[in-house]
Amino acid sequence: xxxxxxxxxxxxxxxxxxxxxxxxxxxxxxxxxxxxxxxxxxxxxxxxxxxxxxxxxxxxxxxxxxxxxxxxxxxxxxxxxxxxxxxxxxxxxxxxxxxxxxxxxxxxxxxxxxxxxxxxxxxxxxxxxxxxxxxxxxxxxxxxxxxxxxxxxxxxxxxxxxxxxxxxxxxxxxxxxxxxxxxxxxxxxxxxxxxxxxxxxxxxxxxxxxxxxxxxxxxxxxxxxxxx
Amino acid sequence: xxxxxxxxxxxxxxxxxxxxxxxxxxxxxxxxxxxxxxxxxxxxxxxxxxxxxxxxxxxxxxxxxxxxxxxxxxxxxxxxxxxxxxxxxxxxxxxxxxxxxxxxxxxxxxxxxxxxxxxxxxxxxxxxxxxxxxxxxxxxxxxxxxxxxxxxxxxxxxxxx
Numbered sequence: 001x002x003x004x005x006x007x008x009x010x011x012x013x014x015x016x017x018x019x020x021x022x023x024x025x026x027x028x029x030x031x032x033x034x035x036x037x038x039x040x041x042x043x044x045x046x047x048x049x050x051x052x053x054x055x056x057x058x059x060x061x062x063x064x065x066x067x068x069x070x071x072x073x074x075x076x077x078x079x080x081x082x083x084x085x086x087x088x089x090x091x092x093x094x095x096x097x098x099x100x101x102x103x104x105x106x107x108x109x110x111x112x113x114x115x116x117x118x119x120x121x122x123x124x125x126x127x128x129x130x131x132x133x134x135x136x137x138x139x140x141x142x143x144x145x146x147x148x149x150x151x152x153x154x155x156x157x158x159x160x161x162x163x164x165x166x167x168x169x170x171x172x173x174x175x176x177x178x179x180x181x182x183x184x185x186x187x188x189x190x191x192x193x194x195x196x197x198x199x200x201x202x203x204x205x206x207x208x209x210x211x212x213x214x215x216x217x218x219x220x221x222x223x224x225x226x227x228x
Numbered sequence: 229x230x231x232x233x234x235x236x237x238x239x240x241x242x243x244x245x246x247x248x249x250x251x252x253x254x255x256x257x258x259x260x261x262x263x264x265x266x267x268x269x270x271x272x273x274x275x276x277x278x279x280x281x282x283x284x285x286x287x288x289x290x291x292x293x294x295x296x297x298x299x300x301x302x303x304x305x306x307x308x309x310x311x312x313x314x315x316x317x318x319x320x321x322x323x324x325x326x327x328x329x330x331x332x333x334x335x336x337x338x339x340x341x342x343x344x345x346x347x348x349x350x351x352x353x354x355x356x357x358x359x360x361x362x363x364x365x366x367x368x369x370x371x372x373x374x375x376x377x378x379x380x381x382x383x384x385x386x387x388x389x
Contacts, residue, residue, distance in 0.1 A: 061347075092347045137344050142315060142351045146264075148293040149316030151342050154351065200344040211346065 037117065042072035047183070047223035049084070054220075061090040062204060068221065070109065078109035078123070086131070086206025094140045101133030103207030105167070119181060119225060120174040127167035129189075131206045134160045156200050163194040163205040173223065181223040189215040259349035266312045267336070267357060267377045267384035274368045274388040281305040282389075286325040313338055313377070315353045326366055334370075335361040336385075338377075345379070354378045360385055 045068075052064035066084025073079065087100035107127035114121075138155035171185030191213050194202060202211050209215040271280040287300035287309050299322070300309055313320040318338060325331040339356040355377040360370045368388045377384055 090347055093350055095344075095347050095350055097347050139344070139351055142342060142353070144293075144315035146289065146292055146297065146312050147314040147317065147320070149314065151315055151340075151351075151353070154342055154344070156344065198343075199341060201346065203344075203346045 038075040038114075040073055042075050044226045044228070045070050045072070045078075045181070045223050046226065047221040049219045049221050051184075051218050051220040052084070052086070055218075061088050062209065063087045064103075064206060066103075066207070066219070068223075074114070075117070076111050076114035078111065078125075079107075080109060080125070080127075081106055082127070082129075084207055086204070088204045090204075095137065096139070097135065097137045097203050099133055099135035099202075099204050099206070101131055101206045103129060103131035103205075105129040105207065107167070109171070118175070121172075123171050123173065125167075125169045125171065125185070127169065127187075128164070129167060129207050130162065130164045131208070132160075132162045133202070133206060134158050135200075135202055135204070137200055137203075154199075156197075159197050159200050159202070161195045161197060161202045163202070163208060163211075164192040165205070165208050166190050166192060167217070171219075179225040179227065181225065182221070183223055184218065184220045187217040187219070189217055191215075259345075263379075264312055265352060265354060265377050265379055266310045267355070268308055268310045268381060269385045269387050270308045270373075270383045271306070271387050271389060279307050280389045281307050282326060284326060285309065287311055288323045288325060290321040290323065308383075310381070313340075313353075313355055315340060324367070330365055332363045332365050332367045334363075334367075337361075343378070352379070357384060362387075 047068040047070075049064075049066045049068070052062075052066065056063040064084055064086035066082050068080055068082040070078045070080035082105040083102065084105075085100070085102050089098050090096070105127040107125055109123040109125035112122045112124060136155075136157040137159070139153065141153045142151040144150065167187045167189045169185045169187040171183055173181050173183035175181050189208055191205075191208065191211075194205065194211065196202075205211055209217060271282060272278070273280040283304065285300060285303045285306040286298060289297045289299050289311065299311055300306070303309075309324075311320075311322055313336060318340065320336050320338065321333065323331050323333050337358045337360075339358060341354045341356070342351055343354045344351055357372055357375045357377065360372060362370055366389055370388065371386045372384070373386050374382050374384045
């Protein structure tokens with residue numbers, strides 16, 4: 001077993017080391033390619049995120065799916081729009097919480113390998129995201145363990161709120177066949193603001209995750225380059 | 229470029245192991261921080277307007293589940309006290325005891341609003357302090373600084389001696 005783990009570790013390290021010369025090669029080639037080789041418009045890409053759908057199967061309370069559209073400008077800048085739909089139907093400590101709503105993100109990716117004439121690349125990006133949502137929450141009575149007495153069980157339906165956040169991300173996109181690509185991105189999310197209601201604080205924000213000041217997120221996408 | 233493709237697949241494989249750990253490493257929900265929202269009383273010297281440190285302070289909440297409960301027991305050099313309010317009643321009464329013979333009674337009238345925090349931390353009670361009355365044995369006066377009592381702890385009531 002230990003041997004197997006060690007062998008897997010060596011494979012991963014070897015793979016990472018092997019990839020470095022390729023990246024370095026990209027640096028070398030940049031000298032050969034003149035800047036004007038890339039026109040302003042280099043194509044439009046449409047992607048579908050699968051991670052949000054799959055994470056529910058691995059025990060997450062949240063289910064989401066999103067579509068992204070980005071445009072390649074001078075092979076360097078990729079302005080992007082992401083539209084998704086998030087849903088939760090969770091129960092814990094006798095409290096049930098339901099919410100489902102769309103979310104939107106707008107931002108830009110920066111191709112770190114922009115001198116290479118290839119659809120595959122590494123990138124850094126930033127996003128602004130927002131969601132307008134409503135949620136239902138109900139739970140048991142609240143017992144006063146100091147002064148005695150009990151507040152009856154509660155139920156709030158149709159609580160409305162909106163949330164805004166920023167994301168910084170790192171990602172990889174690789175061509176798998178002709179106009180088809182795969183990609184993943186790792187995202188650091190920071191909440192900008194959220195509207196709290198008088199009797200409830202939203203627990204889940206579609207597109208952002210649990211209502212905390214920061215979250216990490218992942219996307220794993222299948223991408224298609226439109227033929228124009 | 230094949231290596232980039234390998235990196236992509238490697239990332240996908242690692243996602244299964246690393247990403248859940250990374251997500252778990254994000255800010256965790258600590259319900260102890262949200263606790264039971266309670267107003268904080270700060271003590272101020274009426275003549276100097278500086279922080280007043282009481283030589284000794286015991287706080288006894290009246291009409292609790294066990295009769296009277298000691299919230300603070302003979303605290304030395306106390307410059308503030310955080311005292312829980314009732315969930316169900318609109319008036320909470322407690323006694324500030326400075327010595328065997330000197331004490332003040334304080335009546336806090338409040339509006340209670342139950343509040344859902346999160347599915348992990350459940351419900352709690354937020355308050356709006358409407359008025360504060362007191363005896364004048366050691367206390368000179370009181371002022372409501374922040375009437376809202378929630379999970380963000382702050383000075384709610386200033387007590388002048």
